[in-house]
Amino acid sequence: MPKRFDQARPFLTLALVGLAWLLVPVVVKTFTRASFFELTAPLSVAPSYARDLQEYWTLRLHTNSELIEAGRDLARLNASYEESVQQNLSLQAEIARLEELLRLPAYADYRSEHARVVRRDFSGWWQRLVIRKGQNYGIPVGAPVIFAGGVVGRVSEVHTYTAVVELISDPTVRLAAVVEGETQPISFQGGINTTFDPPKGVIEFVPLNVFASSTMPKKLVTSGLGGVFPPGLSLGTITKVEPSLDGLYKTGEVQLDPRLMSLTEVTVLVPRNPE
Amino acid sequence: MAANDTNLADRSGSLVESHKSYQPRVIFFHFVILALLATLVAGLAYQQLFNTARHRDTERMQNQRRILVPGPRGNIYDREGRLLVGNRPRFAVVLYLDELKAEFISEARIIRRNYAEAGDKDLPTRDQFNQIARASVVQRYLDQVNQILQRHGNVDLVDLRKHFSRELLLPYTLIDDLEPADYAKLVERLPVKSPLQVYASSTRFYPYGSTLAHTLGYIGVETDIDAEDFPGDDLKTFKMKGTIGRDGLEKVFDTRLQGEAGGSIFRVSPAGYKINPPLEKRLPVQGKNLVTSIDLDLQRVAEEAIVKIAGDDMVGSVVALDVRTGEVLVMASKPDYDLTHFTPRPSHDTIADIEARQAWSNRTISSAYPPGSTFKILTSIAAMRAGAIDPDTPIIDCEGTLRKNNRTYYCYNGRGHHGEVLLADAIADSCDIYFYQAGWLTDAEVVAAEARRFHLDQKTGIELPHETGRMVIPDKAYKERVRGEKWYPGDTANMAIGQGDVLVTPLLMACFTASVARNEVITQPTLIHHDNAPTQHTESIGLTAKQRAALLAGMEGCITHGTAAKTLALPEFHIPGVRFGGKTGTAQVPGKKNVAWFICFAPLENPEIAVAVAIEGDTPNEEYGGGRYAAPIGATILRKYFDKRNHPPAFSTPIKPE
Numbered sequence: 001m002p003k004r005f006d007q008a009r010p011f012l013t014l015a016l017v018g019l020a021w022l023l024v025p026v027v028v029k030t031f032t033r034a035s036f037f038e039l040t041a042p043l044s045v046a047p048s049y050a051r052d053l054q055e056y057w058t059l060r061l062h063t064n065s066e067l068i069e070a071g072r073d074l075a076r077l078n079a080s081y082e083e084s085v086q087q088n089l090s091l092q093a094e095i096a097r098l099e100e101l102l103r104l105p106a107y108a109d110y111r112s113e114h115a116r117v118v119r120r121d122f123s124g125w126w127q128r129l130v131i132r133k134g135q136n137y138g139i140p141v142g143a144p145v146i147f148a149g150g151v152v153g154r155v156s157e158v159h160t161y162t163a164v165v166e167l168i169s170d171p172t173v174r175l176a177a178v179v180e181g182e183t184q185p186i187s188f189q190g191g192i193n194t195t196f197d198p199p200k201g202v203i204e205f206v207p208l209n210v211f212a213s214s215t216m217p218k219k220l221v222t223s224g225l226g227g228v229f230p231p232g233l234s235l236g237t238i239t240k241v242e243p244s245l246d247g248l249y250k251t252g253e254v255q256l257d258p259r260l261m262s263l264t265e266v267t268v269l270v271p272r273n274p275e
Numbered sequence: 276m277a278a279n280d281t282n283l284a285d286r287s288g289s290l291v292e293s294h295k296s297y298q299p300r301v302i303f304f305h306f307v308i309l310a311l312l313a314t315l316v317a318g319l320a321y322q323q324l325f326n327t328a329r330h331r332d333t334e335r336m337q338n339q340r341r342i343l344v345p346g347p348r349g350n351i352y353d354r355e356g357r358l359l360v361g362n363r364p365r366f367a368v369v370l371y372l373d374e375l376k377a378e379f380i381s382e383a384r385i386i387r388r389n390y391a392e393a394g395d396k397d398l399p400t401r402d403q404f405n406q407i408a409r410a411s412v413v414q415r416y417l418d419q420v421n422q423i424l425q426r427h428g429n430v431d432l433v434d435l436r437k438h439f440s441r442e443l444l445l446p447y448t449l450i451d452d453l454e455p456a457d458y459a460k461l462v463e464r465l466p467v468k469s470p471l472q473v474y475a476s477s478t479r480f481y482p483y484g485s486t487l488a489h490t491l492g493y494i495g496v497e498t499d500i501d502a503e504d505f506p507g508d509d510l511k512t513f514k515m516k517g518t519i520g521r522d523g524l525e526k527v528f529d530t531r532l533q534g535e536a537g538g539s540i541f542r543v544s545p546a547g548y549k550i551n552p553p554l555e556k557r558l559p560v561q562g563k564n565l566v567t568s569i570d571l572d573l574q575r576v577a578e579e580a581i582v583k584i585a586g587d588d589m590v591g592s593v594v595a596l597d598v599r600t601g602e603v604l605v606m607a608s609k610p611d612y613d614l615t616h617f618t619p620r621p622s623h624d625t626i627a628d629i630e631a632r633q634a635w636s637n638r639t640i641s642s643a644y645p646p647g648s649t650f651k652i653l654t655s656i657a658a659m660r661a662g663a664i665d666p667d668t669p670i671i672d673c674e675g676t677l678r679k680n681n682r683t684y685y686c687y688n689g690r691g692h693h694g695e696v697l698l699a700d701a702i703a704d705s706c707d708i709y710f711y712q713a714g715w716l717t718d719a720e721v722v723a724a725e726a727r728r729f730h731l732d733q734k735t736g737i738e739l740p741h742e743t744g745r746m747v748i749p750d751k752a753y754k755e756r757v758r759g760e761k762w763y764p765g766d767t768a769n770m771a772i773g774q775g776d777v778l779v780t781p782l783l784m785a786c787f788t789a790s791v792a793r794n795e796v797i798t799q800p801t802l803i804h805h806d807n808a809p810t811q812h813t814e815s816i817g818l819t820a821k822q823r824a825a826l827l828a829g830m831e832g833c834i835t836h837g838t839a840a841k842t843l844a845l846p847e848f849h850i851p852g853v854r855f856g857g858k859t860g861t862a863q864v865p866g867k868k869n870v871a872w873f874i875c876f877a878p879l880e881n882p883e884i885a886v887a888v889a890i891e892g893d894t895p896n897e898e899y900g901g902g903r904y905a906a907p908i909g910a911t912i913l914r915k916y917f918d919k920r921n922h923p924p925a926f927s928t929p930i931k932p933e
Contacts, residue, residue: 172467173467174463175463176462183455185456187462187473205364205475225456225460225463226459226463226464228463228464248362248364248477
């Protein structure tokens with residue numbers, strides 16, 4: 001065999017494999033892709049469990065006195081949470097009474113599913129998380145995901161043991177928001193965010209009577225009108241609005257919670273009665 | 276063997292063509308081919324070197340398309356910066372058909388296959404297959420929207436076909452004028468990169484409905500928008516619908532209010548589908564704003580007063596002017612129409628209703644009425660300037676009737692006898708007989724000339740369309756020309772009290788009142804506000820101090836003890852600390868509806884505001900007194916004006932003229 005052909009063999013093989021892949025039926029490709037996610041899922045989940053184990057043994061090294069002190073702190077915290085829970089219950093009852101009185105539509109009821117973040121994937125192309133729960137916990141595609149600081153994003157893919165969450169900083173995520181205390185809906189969309197920059201979003205169709213700046217920011221919350229996210233969840237703070245050239249609306253910039261970039265635990269809101 | 280070789284040599288020798296290097300016939304063809312080649316090369320050179328521009332243009336025309344988007348119109352504000360007409364966003368869910376080329380082709384293939392499998396022999400044409408495929412794909416996208424919004428809707432096939440063939444590059448509207456909740460649902464649930472998108476445009480927004488409807492005017496649809504300085508005039512252009520002013524300020528200031536159209540130029544595929552990104556793009560820019568001289572508070576008070584005092588269905592108009600600058604503070608005309616019914620366009624029912632109520636007309640400028648007794652101010656001025664009357668000398672003893680030239684003249688305002696009244700009381704009590712006599716003493720020609728001096732026979736030139744030119748200041752020549760009759764003393768008497776052929780508009784009477792208040796002859800009205808508008812100065816009326824004092828005393832007397840006193844004595848019309856002058860009028864139009872008039876200005880010492888009110892009676896031949904129907908409306912406006920002046924708002928909205 002000529003030497004020149006030997007040198008070209010790897011390229012030829014690659015071309016043949018590429019050609020073969022093109023000829024493979026779509027069903028096989030889809031199956032392969034799904035299988036790949038399922039097969040690699042343990043690889044993503046395993047480090048997460050290892051981190052949990054590491055944290056466990058770190059805690060085991062604390063002295064008894066430290067643990068007793070932490071236990072007391074925890075008891076105090078629990079007491080305050082108990083009180084907050086009681087207050088929440090009475091407020092919820094009051095809200096339900098007012099909703100009934102004003103005949104307001106009741107928002108979809110959600111079941112909370114807390115999930116551990118196993119991987120964060122931030123780049124200029126997309127901003128997403130992989131969480132350690134999937135079909136095994138009944139998580140559906142499109143479910144809203146929240147954390148203590150407000151909205152995280154929504155579930156875009158669900159696998160057997162994991163799910164992918166698109167963050168609100170991702171440019172493909174768009175939702176209907178309102179300025180806190182206002183009623184006019186605004187379109188919020190994730191911005192073009194690079195890996196290490198603080199996350200940002202953009203707002204469009206902002207009414208002309210909305211004013212905000214970095215010195216006088218306004219809080220942006222979910223409107224609840226879109227039917228995906230419940231109302232009143234924090235999205236970020238509007239730090240800049242400027243009128244568009246056509247004078248009809250304003251456009252602006254929203255500073256998102258920087259904790260989005262270091263989340264370890266999130267809550268998926270699973271609708272009890274999906275449409 | 277040797278023999279054979281010889282034979283072969285012979286044969287081959289016979290077979291070899293004799294060839295000469297020089298063949299004249301071949302050379303000829305060389306020249307022919309060369310000539311042809313030279314022609315081709317020359318043609319190519321001509322096309323490539325000299326015709327380049329034409330080919331480039333042809334290629335550009337074939338491959339590029341231009342889309343023009345109108346700019347939103349400018350806003351209209353009142354003098355204090357309150358929005359009278361603005362723009363509100365209008366959301367629609369649209370489908371970008373030009374992004375669906377692959378789906379259309381695939382769908383057409385499926386439909387064709389289904390027909391083939393069904394064995395249908397009556398196959399549609401290729402064009403029909405494509406239309407069915409397009410309708411099917413668009414319906415599929417509409418179903419997505421239907422599902423999100425919980426509604427049912429089908430694609431309008433005719434509309435879709437028309438849009439596809441004529442406006443492929445423009446978004447196809449599936450649902451227009453979305454409610455905020457629907458808009459929010461679609462924003463949240465439609466994928467960011469879907470060919471289905473929420474599209475925002477603008478439509479006119481009227482925060483005060485019918486207030487100032489005639490003055491503001493309305494807009495219509497303009498299909499031929501233009502983008503100045505935007506390249507590609509020669510390209511095939513798709514234009515979104517724009518607007519054009521059809522009436523009122525919207526019409527007169529259309530050029531100013533029109534936004535600057537934006538646009539984009541796209542390269543397109545041979546089938547006409549758009550190729551992103553655009554080669555050129557310019558955002559539309561909002562038109563310039565307009566700050567009017569209208570005072571919204573006074574305007575609303577005036578419109579409410581017409582309804583409250585005169586009645587729901589009464590026909591009437593009110594004009595109030597800033598005496599110093601001529602700026603129009605109020606321009607109210609009833610009946611009117613609700614401008615909110617004009618967006619996006621008025622329905623047939625709306626138009627029928629407006630026509631049934633005869634509400635199209637802005638009566639402040641388009642209706643000419645006899646001014647009635649308000650004209651006596653003009654007669655007084657003419658008589659005093661001509662030296663025909665002296666304010667301190669009675670000219671006649673009013674006994675309720677006057678017999679002259681075999682005709683009896685009545686004093687329609689007499690409650691018995693006015694007696695030997697002086698000018699001031701004659702004005703206050705509106706004594707007709709005094710003014711008949713004043714007219715005769717002055718002469719009709721002099722009175723008519725005085726009226727013309729005040730431009731009562733001319734259009735004011737205010738910035739509004741449809742100002743009538745039917746004003747009449749009659750004289751001998753007019754009567755001869757129009758009726759072919761002689762001028763009689765009775766005509767003079769009629770003219771002296773604002774009856775007969777005299778016709779003026781409410782706006783003209785407001786200008787006349789402002790002029791009298793300034794002691795000048797002309798007031799040029801304007802609807803445009805300027806922060807530091809100069810005080811108007813024209814020719815002085817030319818009265819002596821004594822004559823002017825008598826005139827003003829008469830006008831004040833009208834309010835304090837004259838024809839308007841009874842109504843204006845009511846507490847709701849009392850204006851604390853302000854002296855003002857006025858004159859009532861009741862114009863009788865034989866066989867027609869009467870008109871109640873009131874003109875006034877205030878304060879008497881240093882006038883700021885002048886008002887003219889004209890209310891048409893709703894029953895023919897029934898008397899509608901100016902003192903009863905029109906004076907309260909004028910007083911209400913004055914009261915509000917001075918209330919605002921004495922209690923200014925804590926802060927005012929900044930006015931944005933640009």
